[in-house]
Amino acid sequence: MKSRHPFQKRIQLDMTGFTAELQRLCRQPSIAAQGVGMTEMARLVDNLFRRAGAATRVLGADSGQPVIYAEFPGRSDRTLLFYNHYDVQPPEPLEEWTVPPFSAEIRDGKLFARGASDNKGDLMARLAAVQVLQKVMGELPCRVKFVVEGEEETNSQNFQRVVARSADLLKADACIWEFGGRDQSGRVEIYAGVKGCCDLELSVQTANTDLHSSLGAIVENAAWRLTWALATLKGPSEEILVPGFFDGIQPPSAGDLEAARRIAGGEEEMRRQYGLQRFLRGREGGEGQAITADLLFGPTCTICGMESGYTGAGLKTVLPKEARAKLDFRLVAGQDPRDITEKVRRHLDASGFGDVKIEVLGEDFAYRTPVDDPFVRLVEETAREAYGAEALLYPTSSGSGPMYPLGKVLHAPIVSTGIGYWGANAHAPDENIRLEDFAAGIYHICLLLERFGQAS
Amino acid sequence: MKSRHPFQKRIQLDMTGFTAELQRLCRQPSIAAQGVGMTEMARLVDNLFRRAGAATRVLGADSGQPVIYAEFPGRSDRTLLFYNHYDVQPPEPLEEWTVPPFSAEIRDGKLFARGASDNKGDLMARLAAVQVLQKVMGELPCRVKFVVEGEEETNSQNFQRVVARSADLLKADACIWEFGGRDQSGRVEIYAGVKGCCDLELSVQTANTDLHSSLGAIVENAAWRLTWALATLKGPSEEILVPGFFDGIQPPSAGDLEAARRIAGGEEEMRRQYGLQRFLRGREGGEGQAITADLLFGPTCTICGMESGYTGAGLKTVLPKEARAKLDFRLVAGQDPRDITEKVRRHLDASGFGDVKIEVLGEDFAYRTPVDDPFVRLVEETAREAYGAEALLYPTSSGSGPMYPLGKVLHAPIVSTGIGYWGANAHAPDENIRLEDFAAGIYHICLLLERFGQAS
Numbered sequence: 015m016k017s018r019h020p021f022q023k024r025i026q027l028d029m030t031g032f033t034a035e036l037q038r039l040c041r042q043p044s045i046a047a048q049g050v051g052m053t054e055m056a057r058l059v060d061n062l063f064r065r066a067g068a069a070t071r072v073l074g075a076d077s078g079q080p081v082i083y084a085e086f087p088g089r090s091d092r093t094l095l096f097y098n099h100y101d102v103q104p105p106e107p108l109e110e111w112t113v114p115p116f117s118a119e120i121r122d123g124k125l126f127a128r129g130a131s132d133n134k135g136d137l138m139a140r141l142a143a144v145q146v147l148q149k150v151m152g153e154l155p156c157r158v159k160f161v162v163e164g165e166e167e168t169n170s171q172n173f174q175r176v177v178a179r180s181a182d183l184l185k186a187d188a189c190i191w192e193f194g195g196r197d198q199s200g201r202v203e204i205y206a207g208v209k210g211c212c213d214l215e216l217s218v219q220t221a222n223t224d225l226h227s228s229l230g231a232i233v234e235n236a237a238w239r240l241t242w243a244l245a246t247l248k249g250p251s252e253e254i255l256v257p258g259f260f261d262g263i264q265p266p267s268a269g270d271l272e273a274a275r276r277i278a279g280g281e282e283e284m285r286r287q288y289g290l291q292r293f294l295r296g297r298e299g300g301e302g303q304a305i306t307a308d309l310l311f312g313p314t315c316t317i318c319g320m321e322s323g324y325t326g327a328g329l330k331t332v333l334p335k336e337a338r339a340k341l342d343f344r345l346v347a348g349q350d351p352r353d354i355t356e357k358v359r360r361h362l363d364a365s366g367f368g369d370v371k372i373e374v375l376g377e378d379f380a381y382r383t384p385v386d387d388p389f390v391r392l393v394e395e396t397a398r399e400a401y402g403a404e405a406l407l408y409p410t411s412s413g414s415g416p417m418y419p420l421g422k423v424l425h426a427p428i429v430s431t432g433i434g435y436w437g438a439n440a441h442a443p444d445e446n447i448r449l450e451d452f453a454a455g456i457y458h459i460c461l462l463l464e465r466f467g468q469a470s
Numbered sequence: 471m472k473s474r475h476p477f478q479k480r481i482q483l484d485m486t487g488f489t490a491e492l493q494r495l496c497r498q499p500s501i502a503a504q505g506v507g508m509t510e511m512a513r514l515v516d517n518l519f520r521r522a523g524a525a526t527r528v529l530g531a532d533s534g535q536p537v538i539y540a541e542f543p544g545r546s547d548r549t550l551l552f553y554n555h556y557d558v559q560p561p562e563p564l565e566e567w568t569v570p571p572f573s574a575e576i577r578d579g580k581l582f583a584r585g586a587s588d589n590k591g592d593l594m595a596r597l598a599a600v601q602v603l604q605k606v607m608g609e610l611p612c613r614v615k616f617v618v619e620g621e622e623e624t625n626s627q628n629f630q631r632v633v634a635r636s637a638d639l640l641k642a643d644a645c646i647w648e649f650g651g652r653d654q655s656g657r658v659e660i661y662a663g664v665k666g667c668c669d670l671e672l673s674v675q676t677a678n679t680d681l682h683s684s685l686g687a688i689v690e691n692a693a694w695r696l697t698w699a700l701a702t703l704k705g706p707s708e709e710i711l712v713p714g715f716f717d718g719i720q721p722p723s724a725g726d727l728e729a730a731r732r733i734a735g736g737e738e739e740m741r742r743q744y745g746l747q748r749f750l751r752g753r754e755g756g757e758g759q760a761i762t763a764d765l766l767f768g769p770t771c772t773i774c775g776m777e778s779g780y781t782g783a784g785l786k787t788v789l790p791k792e793a794r795a796k797l798d799f800r801l802v803a804g805q806d807p808r809d810i811t812e813k814v815r816r817h818l819d820a821s822g823f824g825d826v827k828i829e830v831l832g833e834d835f836a837y838r839t840p841v842d843d844p845f846v847r848l849v850e851e852t853a854r855e856a857y858g859a860e861a862l863l864y865p866t867s868s869g870s871g872p873m874y875p876l877g878k879v880l881h882a883p884i885v886s887t888g889i890g891y892w893g894a895n896a897h898a899p900d901e902n903i904r905l906e907d908f909a910a911g912i913y914h915i916c917l918l919l920e921r922f923g924q925a926s
Contacts (some may be wrong), residue, residue: 017782018509019630022914032908046784047782047783047784047785048782048784048788049781049783103779103786103787103788104782104786106782106786107680110679120798141888149856166784167786167787168757168784168785169785177548192563196476209684211787213785213787220746220747221744221746222744222745223566223744223745223895223898224563224897224898224899225744225897225898226869226896226897226898227605227770227772227774227798227800227867227897228665228765228770228800228801228867228869228870229765229868230771230772230798231750231765231768231769231770231868232748232749232753232764232765233744233749233750233868234746234747234748234750235772235773237773237774237775237776237795238700238704238708238772238773239699241697241700241773241776242701242706244697245697245698245701248694249698250698250822272692273476288677288678288679289677289678289679289692290676290677290687290689290691291676291825292690293689294641294688294689294690297688305688306550308688308723308853309684309687309688313687313806314683314686314687314825315686316691316694316787316789317681317691317693317697317778317779317790318683318693318779318780318785318786318787318788318789318790319693319778319779319780319781319786319788319790320693320697320776320777320779320781320793321776321777321778321781322773322775322776322777323773323774323775323776323796324502324560324562324774324796324797325686325773325775325776325777325794326504326506326560326562326832327503327504327505328502328503328560328624329623329624329625329669329774329796329831329832330503330559330562330623330775330800330897331559331623331667331669331772331774331798331897332559332775332897332898333772333775334773334775337776338781340779340780340781340785340786342683342785342787344683344686344687345682349851366706369556369747374653375785376785379586391918411684412684412685412687412754413682413684414684417688422474439679440682440786441680441681441682441683441786441787441788442679442680442681442682443680444678
C-alpha cells in the first residue's frame with residue numbers, strides 16, 4: 015500500500031497493534047454451537063469497545079449469548095450502524111488444519127484462525143477505522159454504532175429478540191453488514207442482500223437399543239428410514255422435490271441477471287481449487303452467468319451432516335437404533351422459512367415418513383436493499399477509491415444472516431463489505447485472512463465514514 | 471442347579487475360580503476393528519490353555535491377529551474341535567453402558583462386559599468343562615482341539631488363510647461352533663449353520679475440502695450422492711433392489727419351514743423389549759413362523775453406520791466433501807459374496823453412481839450341516855439332559871461366521887451351542903451373561919465330550 019492519504023499513513027503506523035489486537039480476538043475460542051468460550055469472548059469485545067472510547071451496553075444476556083452494543087459520538091447527526099458477530103463455526107475436522115485453529119498464527123502474510131475471516135477480522139477492521147479517524151480527525155465524522163451478536167452461526171435467535179425490542183437504540187441512517195472480500199481476480203465484492211434459511215434436524219428412532227445386524231431381516235433400521243426420507247426431499251438430478259417449495263419465489267429481474275453477468279468469472283478456477291468434478295445441472299466452468307444466477311437466485315437443500323450407527327474404524331455389524339441429519343435450506347426472496355418447514359413436514363408425512371422427527375435449528379427470511387440506493391452507491395464509490403478498482407455489486411449474497419429482522423426495524427439501507435477473500439476457507443479448516451486485505455479494509459471503512467458524515 | 475451328577479458337583483466347587491478366570495479374559499480389551507489389546511489377549515488365551523495342560527501353537531501371526539491352537543490328549547481316538555474367538559466388537563457408544571465395558575462387573579447374577587457373551591464366556595465354559603473332566607475322570611474322554619481366532623468380528627480373513635494351510639492340524643470328527651443360548655422362554659437354541667456375509671464400505675468424495683453450505687446451489691454434495699446411491703440398493707418397502715441379488719438362492723425346504731414353526735414364539739416380547747414399532751413387511755407379533763422364516767432364510771442389506779459432514783451439537787452450515795456408509799449383506803445358501811459385491815458395483819454404475827467407491831470389509835459364504843446328522847442329534851440329546859428340556863434346533867443362525875472355510879477342509883459336522891441368552895446385548899451396550907447359564911453350559915459341554923468319546 016502506497017502511503018499517501020493521512021488515513022493510510024496512520025494505518026501503516028498502527029498495523030502491528032491492530033494485528034495483535036485481532037490475534038487476541040482469534041485466540042479466544044467462541045463456538046456458539048458448542049457453548050465454548052462465549053462469555054469470555056463477549057467480555058473481550060465489550061472491553062475492546064470501551065478502551066476505544068465507546069459507551070457500551072450488553073443486551074439480551076438473559077436468554078442467549080449476549081449482544082454487545084457500542085456507540086461512538088461523531089461530528090454530524092448521521093448515524094452508521096455496523097453489524098458483526100463474535101461467535102465462530104466449530105473448528106472440526108481438527109486434523110485437517112495445518113495450524114491449531116485458535117493459534118492465530120501468521121504465515122506468508124496471512125493470519126490463520128477459526129473466525130479470522132468470519133467475522134473477527136471485519137469487526138477489528140471497523141474498530142481500527144474508528145481509532146484511525148479519532149487520531150487523524152480528532153473526532154468521528156458521524157455517529158457510529160456497533161451491534162455485535164454471538165449466535166450468528168447458530169441462527170441469531172437471541173439477536174432477533176434483542177432487535178425487536180431495541181429499535182430506538184439501534185436507529186441508524188444506514189448499516190454496514192458483516193462480510194465481503196475479494197474474488198480470485200482480486201475484485202472487491204459488495205452485497206446488497208442475503209438469502210434466508212431454514213435449518214432443520216431430521217431424526218428417526220426405530221428401537222431403544224442398537225441391535226445385532228443379523229436382525230436386519232425382520233427389524234426396521236433407522237439409517238435406512240432416514241436415507242429414504244432424505245431421498246424424497248431432493249433427487250439425483252438435484253431437483254428439490256418438496257411440493258410447493260418454489261411457490262411465491264420472485265424470479266431474478268433483468269437487473270439481477272445483468273449483475274450476475276458482470277459478476278461471473280473464475281468458476282473454472284474455483285472448480286480446480288476445490289477439486290470439483292463438475293457443477294450442478296451439468297454446467298461447465300465457462301457457463302459463468304448461469305452458475306452465478308444459480309448461486310444467487312436459486313434456493314438450496316443441503317445435507318450439512320448425517321450420522322447413524324458405527325462410524326469408527328473397521329466393521330461393526332450393528333443395526334442402528336437412531337439416525338440424524340442436519341439440513342440447510344437457503345431461501346430466496348418470496349419464501350417463508352416457517353412455511354418451508356411445514357411443507358417438509360407435510361411431504362414427509364405424505365411420503366410415509368411420519369416417524370421422521372423435525373427439529374427447527376434456525377429460520378430466516380431473505381432480505382435485499384435496492385441496488386440503486388444512494389448508500390449502496392456510496393459504498394461502491396469509496397471501495398473504488400480504497401481499492402483502486404471498480405467493486406462488484408452482488409444483488410444478494412448466496413449466504414444468509416439476520417438482515418431481515420434488523421432491516422425490518424431500521425427502515426434503512428443495509429450493504430455488506432469486508433476484508434475476506436476467495437481463499438479464506440470460511441467454515442472450513444485453515445480459515446485465514448490476508449493482512450494486506452485487513453489494512454485495505456480499514457482504509458475503506460475510514461473513507462466510508464468520512465463521506466457518510468459529509469453527506470448530511 | 472441341583473448338584474447330582476459328579477460333573478455338576480465339581481462345577482459348583484470350582485465356579486468361583488472359573489468366574490474369576492472369565493473376568494480376567496473380559497478385563498483385557500481385544501477390539502480387532504480398532505487394533506486394541508490384541509497381542510495381550512492372544513498371550514492370555516495361550517497361557518490359559520497351557521496352564522490347563524494343552525499343547526499350544528500360535529498360527530498365522532505373520533499376517534493378522536494370531537490364531538491360537540490348543541490340543542488336549544484324550545482316551546478315545548475321536549477328536550472334537552471347538553471354534554471360538556477372542557476378539558470383541560467395539561464398545562461404542564460408551565455413554566450407553568451402565569458399567570465400564572471392560573470392568574467385568576457382576577450384578578444380580580450377571581457378568582457385564584464387552585465380549586462376556588460374544589465370545590469369551592463360551593471359550594471359558596469349554597475350557598472349564600475340559601478341566602472338570604480332567605478332575606472327575608482323570609483324563610478326557612476324547613481328544614479335544616481348540617482353534618481360537620482374533621478377527622471374527624472383522625471377518626476372519628487371517629483365520630481363513632490359517633485354516634486353508636492347517637487342514638491336517640485341525641482334523642476332527644466334529645466341531646462345536648462358538649455361540650448359542652436361551653431364548654425369552656428359556657429354551658436352549660442350537661444351530662446347524664450360519665448365514666454368509668458381504669460387508670462393504672461405500673464412500674463418495676465430491677471436493678478436496680468441506681465448503682460453505684451456501685455453495686449447495688452449484689456444487690455437488692457427497693452426503694446427497696451417498697444418500698441417493700444407498701436408496702438405489704434397497705427401497706422403503708424393504709425390498710433389496712440390486713439386480714440378480716436373489717439369483718440361485720436355495721428356498722427353505724419343508725423341513726426348514728417346519729423348524730421355523732417350532733422355533734417361532736416370543737416375537738411380541740422381543741418387539742416390546744427393543745421398543746420396535748413393527749416388524750418388517752407389516753408382520754404382526756403373532757406371525758411368528760413368517761417372522762422366523764424371514765430371519766433364518768432371508769438375505770439382508772443393512773446400513774450398520776453412516777457419516778458425513780458435521781455431526782456435533784447445534785448447527786454447522788457446511789457442505790461435506792465426503793460421505794461413507796458401512797453395509798452388511800447377510801447371505802443365504804446359494805449366494806456367493808464376491809458375486810454380490812460385483813452386482814452391487816454394476817448396479818451403482820448403471821444407476822449413475824460410478825463415483826461411489828466400494829471397499830470390501832469381509833466376504834463369506836453361508837454354511838449348513840444336515841439337521842439329521844448324528845452329531846447334531848448328540849448335541850440335542852446332551853442339551854436336553856444338561857438343561858432338563860428339549861433344545862430348539864435352528865437349521866441356520868441368522869448371524870454369520872467363518873463356518874464355510876472351516877467346514878470345507880474338515881468334512882465334518884459343525885453345530886453351535888453356547889451360554890448366551892436373549893438379553894445378552896451382543897454387539898450392544900451392557901453386553902452380559904448370566905452366571906447360571908455359564909454353569910449349565912459347562913455341564914452341557916462335559917456331557918457332550920463324555921458321550922462323544924463313548925460313541926467311538
